[in-house]
Amino acid sequence: MRSTRIRAAALLAVAGLALTGCGRDSGGEAGDEGQGEAIEDGKASGTIEVWAMGTEGEVLQDFAAAFTEANPDAKVEVTAVPWDAAHDKIANAIAAGETPDVSLIGTTWMGEFAQAGGIEPMPEGLVDEADFFPGAWESTEVGGTSYGVPWYVETRALYYRTDLAEQAGWAQPPATWDELHQFASDLQTKGGVDYGLQLQAGNTGAWQTMMPFAWSAGAELTDAEGAEYTLDSPEMVEGLDYYSSFFADGLSSTDKLDPGELESGMANGTIGSFISGPWHADLVEEAGVSPDQYALAPLPGKDSAPGNSFVGGGDLAVFSDAENKDGAWKFIQWLSEPETQQAFYDEVGDLPAVQAAWDTGELADDPQLQVFGAQLEKASSPPAVPTWEEVASVIDSDIEKVTKGEMSAEDAVKSMQEQAASIGTGL
Amino acid sequence: MATLSTASSTASSTGGTPSRHVDPTRRAQAVAAWVLALPFVLLFLAFTAGPVLASLGMSFTDFRRADIRSPLSVEFLGLGNYTELVADPVFRKVTLNTLLYLLLGVPLTMAAALAAAVGINRLNRFKGLFRVGFYLPVVTSIVAVSVVWKFLYRHHGGLFNTVLGWVGIGEVNWLDDTTLALPSLVVMAVWRNFGTLMVIFLAGLQTIPREVAEAAEVDGAGGWASFRHITLPMLRPTLLFGAVITGIGYLQFFEEAFVMTRGGPLDSTRSITYFTYDQFRFGNFGYAAAASYLLFLAIVLLTYVQFRWLGERDERPKKPSKKRRAKEATTA
Numbered sequence: 052m053r054s055t056r057i058r059a060a061a062l063l064a065v066a067g068l069a070l071t072g073c074g075r076d077s078g079g080e081a082g083d084e085g086q087g088e089a090i091e092d093g094k095a096s097g098t099i100e101v102w103a104m105g106t107e108g109e110v111l112q113d114f115a116a117a118f119t120e121a122n123p124d125a126k127v128e129v130t131a132v133p134w135d136a137a138h139d140k141i142a143n144a145i146a147a148g149e150t151p152d153v154s155l156i157g158t159t160w161m162g163e164f165a166q167a168g169g170i171e172p173m174p175e176g177l178v179d180e181a182d183f184f185p186g187a188w189e190s191t192e193v194g195g196t197s198y199g200v201p202w203y204v205e206t207r208a209l210y211y212r213t214d215l216a217e218q219a220g221w222a223q224p225p226a227t228w229d230e231l232h233q234f235a236s237d238l239q240t241k242g243g244v245d246y247g248l249q250l251q252a253g254n255t256g257a258w259q260t261m262m263p264f265a266w267s268a269g270a271e272l273t274d275a276e277g278a279e280y281t282l283d284s285p286e287m288v289e290g291l292d293y294y295s296s297f298f299a300d301g302l303s304s305t306d307k308l309d310p311g312e313l314e315s316g317m318a319n320g321t322i323g324s325f326i327s328g329p330w331h332a333d334l335v336e337e338a339g340v341s342p343d344q345y346a347l348a349p350l351p352g353k354d355s356a357p358g359n360s361f362v363g364g365g366d367l368a369v370f371s372d373a374e375n376k377d378g379a380w381k382f383i384q385w386l387s388e389p390e391t392q393q394a395f396y397d398e399v400g401d402l403p404a405v406q407a408a409w410d411t412g413e414l415a416d417d418p419q420l421q422v423f424g425a426q427l428e429k430a431s432s433p434p435a436v437p438t439w440e441e442v443a444s445v446i447d448s449d450i451e452k453v454t455k456g457e458m459s460a461e462d463a464v465k466s467m468q469e470q471a472a473s474i475g476t477g478l
Numbered sequence: 479m480a481t482l483s484t485a486s487s488t489a490s491s492t493g494g495t496p497s498r499h500v501d502p503t504r505r506a507q508a509v510a511a512w513v514l515a516l517p518f519v520l521l522f523l524a525f526t527a528g529p530v531l532a533s534l535g536m537s538f539t540d541f542r543r544a545d546i547r548s549p550l551s552v553e554f555l556g557l558g559n560y561t562e563l564v565a566d567p568v569f570r571k572v573t574l575n576t577l578l579y580l581l582l583g584v585p586l587t588m589a590a591a592l593a594a595a596v597g598i599n600r601l602n603r604f605k606g607l608f609r610v611g612f613y614l615p616v617v618t619s620i621v622a623v624s625v626v627w628k629f630l631y632r633h634h635g636g637l638f639n640t641v642l643g644w645v646g647i648g649e650v651n652w653l654d655d656t657t658l659a660l661p662s663l664v665v666m667a668v669w670r671n672f673g674t675l676m677v678i679f680l681a682g683l684q685t686i687p688r689e690v691a692e693a694a695e696v697d698g699a700g701g702w703a704s705f706r707h708i709t710l711p712m713l714r715p716t717l718l719f720g721a722v723i724t725g726i727g728y729l730q731f732f733e734e735a736f737v738m739t740r741g742g743p744l745d746s747t748r749s750i751t752y753f754t755y756d757q758f759r760f761g762n763f764g765y766a767a768a769a770s771y772l773l774f775l776a777i778v779l780l781t782y783v784q785f786r787w788l789g790e791r792d793e794r795p796k797k798p799s800k801k802r803r804a805k806e807a808t809t810a
Contacts, residue, residue, distance in 0.1 A: 146546035163761065167544045254740050306633055306654040307742060437544055441760035451744055477544065 085196060087174040095381035096124035097374075100151035102141070104134045106399045107155055107203075107365070114398055118385050125378055145169030150370035152379035156199060158190035158363055159443075162435040165193040166477060170368040173197045174380055178387050186362035186430040187404045193435045194277060194478050199368035200383050201404035203395070206362045206430045207263065208422050209348045210331060211324035212317065212340070215242035224348030226356035228264075228293055235302040238323030245304075245321040249313060250297055252305040253451025258433075258443050259361045260326050261450050265290025266359035266431050267352050273434045278476060280442065283468035291453055291460040298454040305455055314338035317345070326350065328363075329402060329423055347422040349429075362430035364404065402427070437477035445470045537768040543761025552764070559768035569769065571745055572753040575660060576729060579749065580780075582664045583728045588720055590668055591675030592713075596705070598676070599683045609680070613673035620670065624737035627666045628653070631738070653739050656746040663734045663747055671727065675720045682716030683709070718788040725780050729773065750776075 095118075103111045108131030115127040130151065132140055138160060144150045145167055156164065164170050173191070178200055180188055187201035211224060211234075219237035235247025251257040262272075270286035273279060297303040308316075314331070316322035318339040325331075335345060352358030367386060369379040385391055392403035393412055402414075402423060409415060409424045433439050449467045452458035458466070537559055539552040563569045598608050615623065630637045631652040639649045652662045686709060694704045710717075732751040735741055741748035741756075750773045757766035 142543060142546065163543060167546060253744070254742050305743075306651070307740065309628065309632070437542075437761070441762070444756065444760070448745060451742065455744060457744065477542075 085172065087172045089175040090177065090377055090380045094124060095122040095378040097378050098126045098128060099153060099375055099378045099382050101127060101129045101382070102132050102137075102151045102154040103129060104132050104137045104155055104365075107401065108132060110398055114395065115382075117391075117394075118382060121385075122381070125382075127382065141169075142167075145370070145372075148372045150372045152373040152375050153367060153369055153382060155202060155365045156368050158187075158201075158366055158432060158435070159439055161191060161198055161366060161368070162193050162439060162477070163437040164368070165196075165198040165435070166437040169371055170198050171371050171373070171376065173199060177380055177384055182387075182389075182405050182407060184362065184404060184406060184427045184430065186427065186432045187364060190362070190364070190432040190435055191366050191368075192277075198435075199366040200387050202365045202367045202386060203392075203401035204362055204364035204404045204427060205328045205330070205402060206360045206423055206426045207259065207326050207328050207350065208360065208426050209324060209326055209350055210317070210335065210345060211348065212238075212242070212244075212320070212344060213346045214344050215244060215320065215323055218242050224346070225351050227351050228267075228353050228358075231351040232293075232296065232300075232302070235297060235323065236300065239302065242323055243320065244323035246316070247302040247323045248297055249308070249316065249322045249325040250294065250303045250454075252298060252303070252307070252454040253447060254307055255444070255447060257450045258446045259363075261291065261294045261446075262431070262433075263326075263350055263358060263360045264294050267350070268293075273436070273476065277434050277436060278478060280468060280471040280476065282446070282471055283464045287464045287467075288460045291450070291463060294450070295453045295460060299456065311338070314340075329400075329419075332419060347419050349422055349426045357426055357429050360426050360430040362427060362432045364402070434476070438474050441474055442471045445474070533767045534771065536764050537771050539764045541764040541767075543763065545763075555764070559765050560772065563765070563768055563772060568745065568748075569750075569753060572748045572750050575746065575748060576731070576750045578660060579664060579667075579731055580725060580728045582661065583667055583731075584721060584724050586664065586668045587672045587675060587724050587728075588717065590672040591679055591720065592717075594672065594676045595679035595683055596709070599680060609677065612676050615670040616673040618670075620733045621737055623666070623670055624734050628738045631662055654743050656744050659739055659743060659747050663731075663738065666738075667728070667731065667734060671724065675724060678720055679713065679716060682713045686712045714788060718784060721784050721788060722781050725784060726777055729777050729780065 101111065101115075102108070108129065112127070112129040115129065119125055119127055137155075138157070141150075141154060141156070141160070141164065145164060150169070156170070161170075180197075183201050184204060186206075187204045188197075191197045191199045191201060209224065209231075215238055216222075216224070216234070219234075219241035221234055221237060225231040225234040231248070238244050238247040251260045262270075265287050268286040268289040270284050270290055271281055274281050298305050313322065313325055313327075314334045315338050317325070317335055332347075336342060349357030350360050367383045369376055369383070373379050386395070387405055389403075389405050389407040389410075392405045392408035393414065395401060396403055396408065396414060397412075402420075403409065414420050414424065433443065446467055449458065449463040453460050453463045538555060538557070540555055540558075541549070541552045545552050594608075594612050598605055598612075601608065633639065633649060633651050633654060636652070638652065642648075642650065651658065653659050690708055690712070691704060694708050699707065730751050731749050732755065735747040735749060735752055736755075739747045741752050750769065754766050754769045754773070757763075757769060
């Protein structure tokens with residue numbers, strides 16, 4: 052027994068030494084490496100393992116048939132992963148070194164996985180940055196290096212009840228901040244709604260509705276290199292002040308709405324307008340708003356339309372431990388061709404990240420889609436840094452303090468910056 | 479594996495000394511015991527002791543999600559995470575919330591359970607029906623219950639506000655008011671959890687000898703007096719057990735807030751467990767591990783205090799002393 056105890060003690064000591072001995076290397080890897088080497092010309096070959104989430108994961112296998120037809124030596128194997136399990140599954144796969152070749156990656160996860168050394172910098176010249184919406188492209192850049200290619204995008208626009216707006220004297224949607232505020236208040240006084248513009252007062256994701264206003268005012272979340280947060284700026288105060296004025300003036304409820312409450316409020320005329328993404332069109336119509344009762348408009352800007360909006364979506368990336376990197380990048384290249392992007396839109400309705408895909412077909416004709424298409428040209432994404440989710444939750448909770456009147460916008464941005472600075476970008 | 483080989487080598491070395499004679503059957507039994515225990519020991523080491531020790535070790539480092547590929551390259555912080563937690567205003571806030579939840583929830587749950595148990599104990603008919611009825615919420619899924627209660631608590635058109643409207647009280651903003659949100663969650667938790675304690679208290683009540691109560695009645699003790707001086711003291715061990723398990727459960731509250739309020743409004747329903755969950759989500763594994771060990775310490779402390787407070791005057795309930803006290807009660 053004594054020998055066991057000594058052995059255990061020795062083991063602990065060694066473990067302790069190991070822990071204290073090897074400190075973290077100073078400086079991160081992400082961004083230091085530059086773009087990858089260009090891939091070779093020629094057709095893809097071998098098996099390409101792909102992970103994709105949600106509807107994309109379900110349809111991609113059949114959709115990829117066109118790719119394997121053009122590249123007969125290649126085989127695409129798609130595994131569908133549910134969205135809520137995806138983040139951890141990818142993180143674990145990277146930790147274990149058992150990754151697929153390609154995966155769909157949520158735009159806000161790029162910084163984290165790039166920093167962990169899990170995904171590869173994009174090869175030089177794989178695609179042309181100028182083909183993509185600028186906000187979407189930003190989401191792939193970690194510390195100045197691009198770690199993937201945008202696949203599809205989503206952005207936010209203003210949904211409003213046209214019939215009630217007309218009743219309130221608005222034949223055209225508002226284009227500026229002043230107009231938007233007047234619009235919301237007219238919807239209440241003349242349109243008979245309880246809340247003219249329902250915004251999110253707090254909780255997870257409130258920043259996605261608030262930041263567009265701050266971006267419109269000229270605020271930036273980080274400095275140009277993406278190395279430091281710059282939340283404490285007069286522009287940020289201006290955006291937040293404007294955002295909170297809707298709560299202070301009773302134009303938006305501060306309650307946390309249940310799923311479905313927003314759409315049913317829109318249907319029964321208690322909510323006049325709100326800001327959301329493309330998925331809400333179906334939800335609103337399901338709740339009983341007929342298509343001619345509502346319309347979409349780009350977000351109003353500070354002085355002129357359109358204002359800035361938020362862009363999210365999914366990027367495609369290749370793992371450092373991928374076995375078939377060449378095939379993987381070629382598959383991504385194929386998915387980024389305008390024709391493929393358009394065909395994929397026809398298949399699942401994902402908005403293409405490649406601008407040329409919007410020039411023809413339904414994407415060019417549908418008025419709702421046109422609003423999103425126009426908005427995408429002026430949309431920003433959060434910085435792709437490993438700590439973004441944590442900083443976002445800090446921003447969310449300080450937004451709530453302002454919208455509920457517990458803090459002034461000036462104090463809130465100071466507090467945001469203080470906390471964000473202590474968290475750091477993690478790069 | 480390592481433990482087994484060391485153990486057997488130690489066994490053989492002591493067995494080999496000539497001064498002591500080892501019975502071969504005993505030795506065979508020892509080997510058999512190890513072989514039989516092996517599957518459990520291995521599973522325990524791999525899936526319980528291992529992760530527990532690893533997370534304890536993690537709590538002294540700055541382990542973050544980006545370190546998962548090279549877990550040994552983290553910095554050792556000593557108690558850094560713990561001191562940072564104590565200074566973290568959000569952690570202070572969630573600690574306060576958790577304590578409030580505990581202080582409101584445990585007495586209320588115990589009172590409700592005791593009242594229900596005493597009431598049911600007096601019933602002659604429908605005993606089973608009430609027992610099942612009160613116990614039912616316990617076996618339902620906490621998530622389902624929370625979703626339903628969220629509808630009951632709804633600001634506009636919720637059942638509670640509708641009923642209050644009938645008696646002329648205006649709409650109360652149960653879940654979106656910083657002072658009301660936490661108590662609202664407590665009420666739901668009491669409703670859901672008192673069934674377990676009720677069943678336990680009911681069993682405790684049935685161990686109180688009938689003669690004791692009868693003797694008290696003969697001596698002229700009324701209902702309240704006999705409850706206060708007979709039932710409560712004799713239930714003390716059961717009450718202690720109830721307080722301990724409810725306390726442990728309430729210190730870890732999470733699902734209710736997660737489903738109903740997402741920790742809001744303004745963090746007023748965020749608990750220590752919720753905080754830990756958030757930190758894990760952000761990838762601050764070391765910080766999160768430290769937070770969960772602080773919660774663990776709090777649970778140990780609470781249990782110790784409860785044992786001291788409720789258990790002490792009982793002078794460690796041993797069977798003979800209990801009988802003696804019962805006798806004293808009858809003769810008194």
